[in-house]
Amino acid sequence: MKIGEIAEQTGLTAHTIRYYERIGLLPFAPRDSTGQRVYDASILTWIEFLGRLKTTGMSIQEMLRYAGLRAQGVATEEARCKLLTEHRDQVRLKVAELQACLLVLDNKIAGYAHTQRRTEKCKTRSNARRVRKAA
Helix, strand or coil, rough: CCCHHHHHHHHHHHHHHHHHHHHHHCCCCCCCCCCCCCCCCHCCCCCCHHHHHHHCCCCHHHHHHHHHHHHHHHHHHHHHHHHHHHHHHHHHHHHHHHHHHHHEEEEEEEEHHHHHHHHHHHHHHHHHHHHHHHC
């Protein structure tokens, strides 16, 4: 796969893909006879995983650490597992914090809905009084 195809399928720009390759997040791709990078389709799975790590707040430095361990092979599985376990624990804490924030927002929104219903009742009563007076 050419870099344009990778960019199209992942949503990353070609510049970002080249940057990730330059810093070591992506393995260097061999080049074809015209000098263009040619990636194996399996790179898509790796890029998707990196995207998940980024979305969950893992720093580039930690992703580089993980990528370096991954490049060393099977002997680093325990270290990779430890790194991901620690990150998962941080993600769980963040999710719990976000859930607490969501509850506060839900309660606030419910309070506004209650206020709107009360205001509408008052308007309805006021309109009813005007209609009775006019009659």
